[in-house]
Amino acid sequence: MVAVDTAAAPAPETTNERRSAPAADRIAALLPRIGAARADVAVGLLHLIGAVVVMSGQWRDTTHGYLIDSGQDQSMWEWFFAETAHSVAHLHNPLGTVLQNFPDGVNMMANTAMFGVGIPLTPVTLLFGPTVTFVLVLTLGLAGTGFAWYWLFSRELVTSRFAAALGGLFCGFAPAMVSHASAHPNFVVLALLPMLALLIIRMARRAVRGDENGTDDVEAGFRSTLPRIREAIVLGVLVALQIALGEEPLLIFALGFGLFALVYYLHAPRTGLRVARALIPTLALGAVITVALTTIPLWWQFFGPQSYRSIDHGPMGNDLAALPQFPSQSLGGLFSPGRNIAINPTEENAFFGWPLLVLVAGTSAWLWRRREPEHRLVRAVAAVIVAFTILSLGVSLRIERTDTGITLPWHWLDQVPLLNTVLETRFTLAAVPAIAVVLALATQRMLDYARASTADIRPVIWFVAMALALVPLVPTVLPVTHREPTPQFFTDGTVDRYVDDGSVVIAPPPTRLDAGPLKWQVDADFDFPLAGGYFVGPTADKKGRYGPDDRPTAALLMKAQRTDRIPEIDDRARTQAVADLAYWRADVVVLPPSDHGGAIRATLDQLLGFPGQVVDGVVVWDVRTLS
Numbered sequence: 001m002v003a004v005d006t007a008a009a010p011a012p013e014t015t016n017e018r019r020s021a022p023a024a025d026r027i028a029a030l031l032p033r034i035g036a037a038r039a040d041v042a043v044g045l046l047h048l049i050g051a052v053v054v055m056s057g058q059w060r061d062t063t064h065g066y067l068i069d070s071g072q073d074q075s076m077w078e079w080f081f082a083e084t085a086h087s088v089a090h091l092h093n094p095l096g097t098v099l100q101n102f103p104d105g106v107n108m109m110a111n112t113a114m115f116g117v118g119i120p121l122t123p124v125t126l127l128f129g130p131t132v133t134f135v136l137v138l139t140l141g142l143a144g145t146g147f148a149w150y151w152l153f154s155r156e157l158v159t160s161r162f163a164a165a166l167g168g169l170f171c172g173f174a175p176a177m178v179s180h181a182s183a184h185p186n187f188v189v190l191a192l193l194p195m196l197a198l199l200i201i202r203m204a205r206r207a208v209r210g211d212e213n214g215t216d217d218v219e220a221g222f223r224s225t226l227p228r229i230r231e232a233i234v235l236g237v238l239v240a241l242q243i244a245l246g247e248e249p250l251l252i253f254a255l256g257f258g259l260f261a262l263v264y265y266l267h268a269p270r271t272g273l274r275v276a277r278a279l280i281p282t283l284a285l286g287a288v289i290t291v292a293l294t295t296i297p298l299w300w301q302f303f304g305p306q307s308y309r310s311i312d313h314g315p316m317g318n319d320l321a322a323l324p325q326f327p328s329q330s331l332g333g334l335f336s337p338g339r340n341i342a343i344n345p346t347e348e349n350a351f352f353g354w355p356l357l358v359l360v361a362g363t364s365a366w367l368w369r370r371r372e373p374e375h376r377l378v379r380a381v382a383a384v385i386v387a388f389t390i391l392s393l394g395v396s397l398r399i400e401r402t403d404t405g406i407t408l409p410w411h412w413l414d415q416v417p418l419l420n421t422v423l424e425t426r427f428t429l430a431a432v433p434a435i436a437v438v439l440a441l442a443t444q445r446m447l448d449y450a451r452a453s454t455a456d457i458r459p460v461i462w463f464v465a466m467a468l469a470l471v472p473l474v475p476t477v478l479p480v481t482h483r484e485p486t487p488q489f490f491t492d493g494t495v496d497r498y499v500d501d502g503s504v505v506i507a508p509p510p511t512r513l514d515a516g517p518l519k520w521q522v523d524a525d526f527d528f529p530l531a532g533g534y535f536v537g538p539t540a541d542k543k544g545r546y547g548p549d550d551r552p553t554a555a556l557l558m559k560a561q562r563t564d565r566i567p568e569i570d571d572r573a574r575t576q577a578v579a580d581l582a583y584w585r586a587d588v589v590v591l592p593p594s595d596h597g598g599a600i601r602a603t604l605d606q607l608l609g610f611p612g613q614v615v616d617g618v619v620v621w622d623v624r625t626l627s
Helices: 015-054 056-060 073-089 122-128 130-156 161-173 175-180 192-212 217-223 225-245 247-264 269-303 331-335 354-368 374-392 424-452 458-473 494-498 517-523 552-563 571-584 597-608
Strands: 065-067 396-399 402-407 480-482 503-506 536-538 543-546 586-591 613-615 618-622
Touching (some): 015 056, 015 130, 073 130, 122 130, 130 161, 161 424, 175 424, 192 247, 225 247, 247 424, 354 458, 494 586, 571 586, 571 597
Parallel strands (some): 503 586
Antiparallel strands (some): 396 402, 536 543
């Protein structure tokens, strides 16, 4: 026999060892995914915590709290959410209502009622009230928008979760976003826009890869028909949902993303044309799906009752001096406040602060010189930043509220249909994700330098400069004031004794300057319609305006309140008052406790010919017998 040296021979592999090897490989492959998922969760929680902190003042008092900077918009949005829930609960058509501006009503689709969140959150509104829905939408909007941009950046732009999170946080809590969080949920809930960008970017990448691989268009078309149909369906549904959330942000995004794509492929037109040819069928099918899903709502918006063709906002451009200034609701605005040159506190769209402007300009110039594709990417986002910032300045350049007389590009674009409905100040919203791209790319580059050499001083300089630019923009808690409770007359059911099938006329009727009575109607569970209101409706020539045309009697009552004097009342005024009450189909006129209420009460006593009666803390004129 031949002796075998068993010590030198390798041990035979057991069955368990053979099985455990693939399992170990799978576990090793899963570990990076688990780490990435944990990072995603952590970033999501960070965004949510930040949003809760910003909105914490309103969260602490959802019964009587009211965002100071919202003006009358919070009352309007709470009414929209409440009326939407009321329509769903009672199986009414949510696209239009006569509960406000009775008897003409309000076109809800033409008022950005945000059915995309109002309808799904109907249970929240019915159980907890529209104020909870309002602050919930704003909170989730801030957090969701920032996280959605983080998702895009981490999957398509940078490998560092930190760099992506930085870009996402800037997008979610940029000065414009925080400013709109006081009053405009339709400009805060923007999470679908980066999802649309992500879908289109991946479609474009597939087209480029097909070009590099030499794939024939016909062959590729047959092989990828089903995925393209799926993408078209997703695209169509996302656009339809965004229409249900806000059309103006969608238009600004489409213009900004279109300019980005144009400049990105400018140096390689053949590649750009190939991408366009590959995307057009999917985009066209997506458009068809969007139209199919939104035909009825859009018809109602543009051709239904109380629709309008355009709305003339007047000059709404940013002041050039706003760009280097810190926003009011920020650490920078707290310690270094600037002049009040915003259109209003909810439209601080261009308040980026001078440190960030300097940082972005210098960083863009530095990245511009880097290798492809950074050069192309930075060139494209820089074009978006510059172009949309210029557009946001309006028709004429203003510096510290002084018109220089210099005509700007918006002067010619302001007359283009659809564009003329946009407040030009909001075009800087397109620059926000573009700035975030610059910050994320530079941060990724600096992290790479730091990994390559701990002695490299450039990352330290970058992070110090970035802190100096971004810390002043950290938002503060949005201030809240106390809202007076609804008069008992409306909450205890007393109003029902005075209303048959007509309206309640508040003295004076609610307008965009005082929309408080809308909450009283909500608290009364919509048991009566209101004359007047705060909404966008048509004028005689089908142009949009805020609120109804003031009836002469409403103007008379507002004059009495404004001057604290009783206007001259004659037979003509009395006749007009009866005619206006008939127009409103009024059952009762109600004077709540208000400034200069004595002058209003005396005016109504003379107009109506009989004194009002005090009931549950309000003064009531039962006018059902007048008609």
